[in-house]
Amino acid sequence: MIGHLLSGRYEIMNRVGGGGMALVYKARDILLNRFVAVKVLRQQFVHDDEFVRRFRREAQAAASLSHPNIVSIYDVGQEDDTHYIIMEYVDGANLNEIIRDRAPLQAAEAVRIASQICDALDHAHHSQIIHRDIKPHNILIGKNGRVKVTDFGIARAVTASTITQTGSVVGSVHYFSPEHAKGVATGEKSDIYSLGIVLYQMLTGRLPFLGESPISVALKHLQEPFEEPRLVNPHIPQSVENIILRAMRKNPQERYRSAQEMLADLETCLQPQRLNEPRAQFGEDADEGEQTRVIPAIRPNMGTSAGDTIIKKGSESERRDEPEPERRRRRWVMPTVFGLLAALLIGILLWAVFYLKGQLSPSDVQVPTVVGDTLEDARTKLEGVGLKVADPVLKEASSEVEENHVIRQSKQDMAVKEGSSVTLTVSTGPELPTMEALKGKMYNDAVDILKGLGLTTDVVKNEVFDESDPGTVLDQKPAAGETFDPAKDTVTLTVSKGLESFPMPNLISMTLAEVKAELAKYNLKLPDRNIFQEPSYTTKGKVFKQFPAEQNETVQAGTEVQIWISSGFPADAKQKSVPVTVSPVEGKSSTIKIVVTDALGDSHVVWGPKKISATTTIPVKVVLSPGQQGLIMVFRDDQYFDSIPVPYEDAPVIVDPPSSPDPTTTDDPNAGTDNGTNQDGGQ
Structure with missing residues (x-):
């Protein structure tokens, strides 16, 4: 495919990836002068008409999706037996590579990536398209940080056409939902489960379920609990773990109702008030508050209840029937009682305030000096005298104070109230340089730049084959713009070895x-x-x-x-059919082999070896070129028996030169003879 101009428009440049169903190439659209990705269906599927039909239909359905987090599909077509999809080319890496190189990711980065995936799924689900194969390999992240979900549509085509094939496993079993593993219909909540696993893997650097075989992994999805994320990585906020726990519930009814609901949770999970929220609960304990409460029925004899009596006593007609003095007396009794009670309560409260103020007023303590101490020692000293370390602890680069030691404190050599807070500023060590962009530079030049930044460690050189000039830096770690410690950090440069x-x-x-x-x-x-x-x-x-x-x-x-x-024999080629008569050893069967030397090559077998039990005449065709004499040699029982020369002049000219003989086709000039594969003929 490399160098091929697909459909007269897409120039295939190089292969960039592939999976079980298709290969992906980078190509240039010569009409619009832009790079595109070309997904080509593997050859083993091109003759499955049902699969091809579904593949095209689903690809066209996916093309209807228009979303900034979904890889756009530009074209679908076919050239001979090649079925292809033209897609947006994303210059970056897939999420699987990022997890492999950097996991566990920071919570903020993982949530940002998951939010964009969730937004893409919400758009697709509203268009009645289920992805069915959400995994890091299908998540592309461009150099601008934009997340792109790919392989929409192809997953559904695969599911419809190959799920019944013996030994087929559609998608990756490590990201299966329980209902997918059971082989039942999958829907939007299956995508949510898979996204939960992707978020789990980003934050922990591992998969929730592993096994010796795909079957064992699928059974774990169905039957076993997974290790909770915070047990693997305690730095994960509880609010983020709650999202994973809910998305990965084995019962679809306990997951998020939609990708939109999960997206709303992701957008707020890193707010300060949510970081330490209670752990999410599921099952009977969590559902008790949602159970329907039964209200006792009203019995007929409840008509004269106390409530009914109160209503009657408070009725307007009864008040009118009371004597005037009685009404006046009731008019001032209740306000008087309430006034006395209020005055008594106010007095008690005032007494309590003044009493407790004297009892609870904190004592004064002397602030110890902790400058130069480690943060742990400083915290111990301050808390030992009843003071608190203000949160957050401030960080500042310093070439004079060691890393993790206190540079300054907000209160020092003074008396303060017990329980007061002291703000500490802690050293992060010397100010570190920023890594320069080395991609595209020659290796020796890049090393000189690193030495200029103070690098004292050796540079790790990783050489790979590439179309770039030998010695060109293709990638770097740490990346450009990141800070690094020239005295401690290892710098790895990926360098081109040129073409293989x-x-x-x-x-x-x-x-x-x-x-x-x-x-x-x-x-x-x-x-x-x-x-x-x-x-x-x-x-x-x-x-x-x-x-x-x-x-x-x-x-x-x-x-x-x-x-x-x-293109066939030359115009001056000649061909002659020579009858060759051979006899077996008298009274026995003999094995005969006929070898010809002619324009088709030296000493090639044209008949036999075969056994004969009687005299047999065999027509042998000989192809001759000008000035050449053919030779027919007969071997009986592996011994030379006879030879027949065939001069060029004795052969007739081939007016319409036939195709050259091919022992595997009916175009063989010796058609009807045995080519040596049958050892039983002639008996």
Whole structure:
């Protein structure tokens, strides 16, 4: 595929990835002059009509999704047996690579990534599209930090067409939802479960379920609890762990009702008031508050209840029937009683305030000096005299004070009230330099820059094959813009070794399709202008000449290759059918083999070995070139028996040269004879 112009528009540049169903290439859209990603269906699926139909339908459905966190699909098409999808090209890395290199991630970064994935899922779910294969490999993160979810649609096509194939496992079992593992219908909540596992892996650096086989992992999804994230990484806030616990509930009814609901939770989980919220509870204990309470029925004899009596006593008609003095007396009694009670309570409160003020007033304590102490020692000293360390502890770079030692304190050499707070400023060590951008520079120049930054440790050089000039820096760690300690940190540079060199493969006697497949393995190019058709005594349609010509000659990836393919026999070729009569040893069966030397090659077997028990005449066709004499040699029981010369002049001219013989096809000039694979003929 490399170098191929797909559908006359997409120039395939290099392979960037692939999975069980498809290969992904980086390509250039020559019409719009932009880079695109080309996903090509693997060859083992191209003849499955049902799969191809679903693949195209689902790809078109995914193309209807338009969201900043979903990889856009530009085109779907077919060229011969090649089915492809043209997608947005994301310049960056997938989440699996980031987890492998940097996990566990900070909670803020993991939540940011999960929020964008959740936003993409919410958009897809509203369009009735379920991803079914959410995993870090399908999450792309561009260099600008934008998260892109890919492989929408293809997952559904795979599920519909290959789930019943023996031994098939659709998606990655480590990210299966329990209902997916059981083989029942999956929906939006299955994507939510998989996203919960991705968030778990980002924050802990490990998967929740591992096993010796896919079956054992699937059973753990169904039956076993996972180790809670905060037990693996205690720095995870409780509010974030609660999101994982809810998203990964085995019962779909206990998960988030939608991706939108999970997104709302992610957007607020890092707010200060939520960081230390109670651990989420599930099951019967958590559901008691939501159970329906039964209200006792009202019995008929409750008509004269106390409430009914009160209503009657408070009725307007009864008040009108009371005597006037009685009404006046009641008018001032209750206010008087309430006034006396209020005055008494106020008095008691005033007494309590003054009494407790004298009893509870904190005593004065002397603030100890903790400058120069470690943060732990300073905290111990201050708390030992009844003072508190203000939160947060301030950080400041210092070349004079050791790391994690106190530079200054807000209160010093003075008396303060017990329980007061003291703000500490702690050293982070010397101010560290910022890593410069080394990508694209030559290795020696990059090392000089690092030494200029004060690097005292050795640079780790990781050499890889690449189309860049040898010695070019392709990647760096720490990344550009990050701070690093030149005295402690290790700097790793990924450096180009240039294009890979390898022995030239032998293409002789291959068909054009076989040549293209062979060259694709080595990333060698075969443009159409380098394919030549010429007459030859080689089998028609097969290569009889190549350049580079020497087998095992060293070449590099990207080298252009030339091939010459036989178009059939030359016009002056002659062909003659010679009857060859052979007899077995008298009274026995004999094994006969006929070998021909002619324009098709030296000493090639055209008949036998086969056993005969009687005299047999065998027609043998001989192809001759000008000035050449053919020779037919007969062997009986592996011993030379006879030879027949065939001069060029005695053979008739081939007016319409036929295709050269191919022992595996009916175009063989010796059709009807045995090519040596049958040892029982003639008996």
